[in-house]
Amino acid sequence: MLRCPIQHGFDSATGSNVYSSLAEIMMNWLTNIARTLIRGLADLSPSCKAATRLQSEGLDRKLLFRQRVGLRFHLLLCKWCRRYGKQVSFLRHAAHEHPDEMTEPVPEKLSDEARERIRQKLHASKE
Ligand SMILES: [Zn+2]
Numbered sequence: 671m672l673r674c675p676i677q678h679g680f681d682s683a684t685g686s687n688v689y690s691s692l693a694e695i696m697m698n699w700l701t702n703i704a705r706t707l708i709r710g711l712a713d714l715s716p717s718c719k720a721a722t723r724l725q726s727e728g729l730d731r732k733l734l735f736r737q738r739v740g741l742r743f744h745l746l747l748c749k750w751c752r753r754y755g756k757q758v759s760f761l762r763h764a765a766h767e768h769p770d771e772m773t774e775p776v777p778e779k780l781s782d783e784a785r786e787r788i789r790q791k792l793h794a795s796k797e
Contacts, residue, residue, distance in 0.1 A: 711739070711740075711743045712743070714736060714739055714740035714743060715740050715741075715743045715744040715747075716737075716740050716741065716744055718744075718748060718750065718751055721741055721744045721745070721748065721751045722751060722754050724737055724741050725741065725751070725754065725755045725758055726758055728741070729758065729759065729762055
């Protein structure tokens with residue numbers, strides 16, 4: 671719970687101690703705010719499995735604000751998912767730069783002799 675520092679701990683009877691206790695209260699208040707923010711971000715952060723899925727989806731469509739924030743927070747902490755994201759975007763760019771090579775059939779690299787040897791072995795194994 672966050673508490674307003676103005677309402678708590680301001681002691682007019684102890685005049686010299688007022689500023690140090692006020693500073694202490696302010697520090698506690700700010701610490702509580704930071705903890706609450708970090709806890710909230712951690713709740714938004716997806717698992718690694720979900721983070722990889724979101725990164726792939728993020729290439730095709732704009733993610734929801736909540737998903738973007740959670741994913742950003744996850745990527746701050748997780749180098750494996752950052753690496754996955756780099757690889758996915760590299761593959762995406764490579765596929766877009768060479769679309770003709772992606773649709774070409776794989777060239778036949780076996781020589782005629784190798785084909786014949788395989789054919790003979792297959793026939794021999796059937797008999
Ligand atoms: Zn991860």
